[in-house]
Amino acid sequence: MRRPVEEAVAKATEDSQFFDAGKPPPFRIGDVRAAVPAHCWRKSPWRSLSYVARDVAAVAGLALAAAALDSWALWPLYWAAQGIMFWALFALGHDCGHGSFSDSGLLNSVVGHLLFSFVLIPYNGWRISHTKHHQNHGHIERDESWHPITEKLYRKLGISAKLLLFTPPLALFAFPFYLWYRTPDKKGSHFLPSSDLFSPNERNHVVVSTTCWCIMLASLLAMACALGPLQVLKVYGVPYLVFVMWLDMVTYLQHHGHPDLPWYRGEEWSYLRGALTTVDRDYGWINSIHHDIGTHVIHHLFPQIPHYHLVEATKAARPVLGRYYREPDKSGPLPLHLFGVFLRSLRVDHFVSDHGDVVYYQTDHTLSRGDSWAETEKLK
16 A cells, blocks of 8 residues: 555645645645654754854854945945845744744743844744744734735725835835734734733733843944944944845745735635645745745744755655645846746735635736826825
8 A cells, every 4th residue: 555645645646737726735734744854853953053153153244344344335245245144143033933943942032032132023022923924824814924905904005005015115114014013904013012912921021022122222222322323324224124125025925926826714724725825935045045944835834844954844745745836936146036026926916805715816906007106196
């Protein structure tokens, strides 16, 4: 008799000619888990810490070199490189939040707070909301981040809100607003323990993270007083903005930009089906810099897998996933092709229907044609 994994692969291959992304897959999550080699689940705190040391050294080295050279011909190169390194630190803190950094909750919390506070993110507030995102991804009402807006809510949004959500470069600065205000259909803040995001037993954790965030902000203000605001802006402020833009684009493209990504309601949703609506992306040279965070499908299925095993785990699982795995377009040295994917998605992925348990993004053609800009001019 064939083993379960072989049967799942055969079933996926057999059904591929009749593929419908919105239908339940012909395999179970246990079939995918069985295909992943056992060592991919093992976490090495020393290996994880070595990546932290590497990235911290790179961040410090870039900052010291830029400050020493202080050349306006080199500052733009520094800003781009350092912004991506801030994102690399985020990727490691992200592993801490999932517990895939190590088996030690204390080590995960300490490292996560240090890395996230440095890039001005409240670690526990983000960790709790991000866990909800993973637990409910693909569910229109329950998903926490980058979920679609329903048509009824979309029609209620003002022109300014629509432009902020769907117009570049404004859409690339959404993350700080999300931390403070969440999304148009959800209220609360990642900084406030009283937010609807958190249960009573989570509120002390939120206080700790918000306090760490305030300490980092106070440190930046102190540096601005000592070194001058312009120097802090050049060394930290602009890279932070690049980091935010990179974070928004990367995380957006993990959940958008493919024509057959369904969203679910009611009994049609399951953890497996929701996870399968995520998308892998290739970032060329940047893959190894930001710890293969573009390898997102297997991460959503099994967030306990450390980042350094994601590529191998994905390769092992692909035969089982079949057409439910969307092969990423190969990147050149730099992922310039993804800017086009991002811009196109902002033009066409606007809202989903208020009805139906399996729905897809629809387009507001007036917004995609730019008519809303004309409306805005009339309002002035």
